[in-house]
Amino acid sequence: MDRETYIDTLRTELVDMVKENLSPVAMDYGYSEAPLEANIKWRPLVLVIGNYSSGKSTLINDFLGGNIQATGQAPTDDSFTVITYDDSDTVSESPQVHTIEERDGKFLMNDPDYPFESLKKYGQRFAAHFRLKKVNSPFLKNLAIIDTPGMHDSISEQDRGYNYQHVIGDLAEIADLILVLFDPHKAGTVQEAHTSLKETLPVKTFEDRILFVLNRIDECETLMDLLRVYGTLCWNLSQMIGRKDIPLIHLTYSSHVAQQHASETSQEQLAYLQFLENQREELREAILKAPQYRLDHLATFVEVHSERLTHFLETLIVARKKNILYKTKSVITGLMISLIGGGAVGLGLILAQLIPFDHIILPSTAGGSALLFFMIWLNFIQKILIRKHLDHMIKDIDHLTPLETQTRKDSWQAIKNIVIRFIQRTKNKTSLWDMQADYGMVEKIHQHGAKDVREALNELSGIRENMSIDPRASLLRKEDEFIDIYPLGRNIFTGAPIYYT
Numbered sequence: 001m002d003r004e005t006y007i008d009t010l011r012t013e014l015v016d017m018v019k020e021n022l023s024p025v026a027m028d029y030g031y032s033e034a035p036l037e038a039n040i041k042w043r044p045l046v047l048v049i050g051n052y053s054s055g056k057s058t059l060i061n062d063f064l065g066g067n068i069q070a071t072g073q074a075p076t077d078d079s080f081t082v083i084t085y086d087d088s089d090t091v092s093e094s095p096q097v098h099t100i101e102e103r104d105g106k107f108l109m110n111d112p113d114y115p116f117e118s119l120k121k122y123g124q125r126f127a128a129h130f131r132l133k134k135v136n137s138p139f140l141k142n143l144a145i146i147d148t149p150g151m152h153d154s155i156s157e158q159d160r161g162y163n164y165q166h167v168i169g170d171l172a173e174i175a176d177l178i179l180v181l182f183d184p185h186k187a188g189t190v191q192e193a194h195t196s197l198k199e200t201l202p203v204k205t206f207e208d209r210i211l212f213v214l215n216r217i218d219e220c221e222t223l224m225d226l227l228r229v230y231g232t233l234c235w236n237l238s239q240m241i242g243r244k245d246i247p248l249i250h251l252t253y254s255s256h257v258a259q260q261h262a263s264e265t266s267q268e269q270l271a272y273l274q275f276l277e278n279q280r281e282e283l284r285e286a287i288l289k290a291p292q293y294r295l296d297h298l299a300t301f302v303e304v305h306s307e308r309l310t311h312f313l314e315t316l317i318v319a320r321k322k323n324i325l326y327k328t329k330s331v332i333t334g335l336m337i338s339l340i341g342g343g344a345v346g347l348g349l350i351l352a353q354l355i356p357f358d359h360i361i362l363p364s365t366a367g368g369s370a371l372l373f374f375m376i377w378l379n380f381i382q383k384i385l386i387r388k389h390l391d392h393m394i395k396d397i398d399h400l401t402p403l404e405t406q407t408r409k410d411s412w413q414a415i416k417n418i419v420i421r422f423i424q425r426t427k428n429k430t431s432l433w434d435m436q437a438d439y440g441m442v443e444k445i446h447q448h449g450a451k452d453v454r455e456a457l458n459e460l461s462g463i464r465e466n467m468s469i470d471p472r473a474s475l476l477r478k479e480d481e482f483i484d485i486y487p488l489g490r491n492i493f494t495g496a497p498i499y500y501t
């Protein structure tokens with residue numbers, strides 16, 4: 001088995017783990033409305049965002065090896081285009097890279113095979129600006145790319161007809177790699193880019209999934225000019241992302257476009273470009289690593305959701321236990337009050353000489369009164385008390401769970417409202433037994449599943465590109481018949497050793 005197949009197998013196993021173990025619990029308890037794996041089951045995704053005319057579409061066309069996306073000066077394309085692989089074109093049999101099929105946004109958002117169902121909420125205007133292209137470029141064999149409308153200064157949500165930042169945020173959430181493009185003319189000064197980097201991306205993705213690219217550098221007339229632009233971009237970036245250390249910025253340009261633009265005189269001044277030739281190639285290689293980033297992404301996904309679900313169920317169990325304890329105390333209190341009340345009634349009636357002191361009449365009157373008191377207690381008073389207890393619990397919800405570390409505080413922030421909604425909806429009556437069983441299963445994934453995934457990833461980073469992996473190392477392998485060659489580690493799910501040859 002080669003490295004790519006191994007990555008693919010690992011990915012499938014991870015998605016299955018989410019699907020079989022985390023999703024059913026997440027949906028049963030209202031933690032998530034859609035199956036958790038809906039967003040992660042598709043191919044690795046690379047999102048390309050940036051200023052208008054920063055060269056997003058040209059860069060994508062260069063990597064795909066064909067004119068797939070429209071390009072041009074001034075805002076050219078105001079659509080989100082998902083570009084994925086398809087080599088099923090047997091009709092034209094053209095060796096050239098071309099679009100084999102195009103589908104509209106409605107199709108993309110309604111087909112459960114694609115991870116875009118959640119974008120339906122952005123309405124018709126967005127649907128009209130969303131589309132799919134299937135292209136026969138080998139570059140797309142293991143990943144899909146999303147080209148996006150350019151960012152502007154003076155465009156509003158009303159002009160676009162949908163909330164652009166929210167769409168970018170949702171796509172960033174499922175993307176494995178995000179390319180943020182700038183160009184020398186607008187090096188980090190565009191308002192929408194500012195909002196994306198300062199507000200949208202930090203809450204939707206992780207720093208290490210973002211690659212910054214200063215594109216069209218051939219348009220800097222001299223090396224000094226490039227350094228000036230680079231400095232400006234660094235300064236603007238540090239303001240936007242709030243970091244003192246400046247992230248790596250790839251300095252790239254499209255050589256074929258540059259050749260068309262460059263005049264004879266500028267050729268000499270642009271000699272410095274030869275030192276940056278490798279940047280485009282580095283960027284290409286980084287993009288091609290997206291399937292591997294996807295594994296990291298999935299591992300983080302399993303870690304985060306298993307941790308939150310564990311925290312969520314743990315809190316519900318504490319709430320339910322408190323409810324049972326309160327109910328038990330209330331029943332005992334009601335019983336005591338009813339017995340005392342029944343006794344007092346019997347005694348009162350005797351003292352008032354309304355009943356004779358008789359060993360049958362007295363106990364039955366006292367017992368009957370006690371029973372009546374108890375029924376009233378159970379059916380009215382206790383119900384009111386439990387409702388008040390529930391209200392009090394929700395008001396004081398933070399006391400249900402210890403929040404000793406920042407991780408706990410973060411996960412509590414993410415689940416707090418779901419806990420409140422669940423307790424209100426079920427009136428805290430869910431079976432403790434069922435919750436404990438679900439907790440046990442999710443906790444196991446949290447403790448072992450996520451850790452094993454990380455171990456498998458570490459092992460994978462030790463396998464060189466051209467190294468082939470023994471097929472017996474497949475995570476799908478069920479039997480233990482192997483020769484002891486060189487164990488890489490343990491199969492995540494079966495615990496069996498993994499080998500490469």
Ligand SMILES: Nc1nc2c(ncn2[C@@H]2O[C@H](COP(=O)(O)OP(=O)(O)OP(=O)(O)O)[C@@H](O)[C@H]2O)c(=O)[nH]1
Nearest residue numbers: 052053054055056057058071072073076150253254
């Ligand atoms: N000189 C030079 N021109 C470039 C380069 N990349 C793109 N261009 C030109 O810049 C213009 C804009 O390129 P596009 O690829 O359409 O830019 P975009 O970011 O997709 O633009 P929108 O989709 O409108 O946001 C086109 O005329 C390209 O030919 C480059 O590296 N160097």
Ligand SMILES: [Mg+2]
Nearest residue numbers: 056057076077
């Ligand atoms: Mg474009």
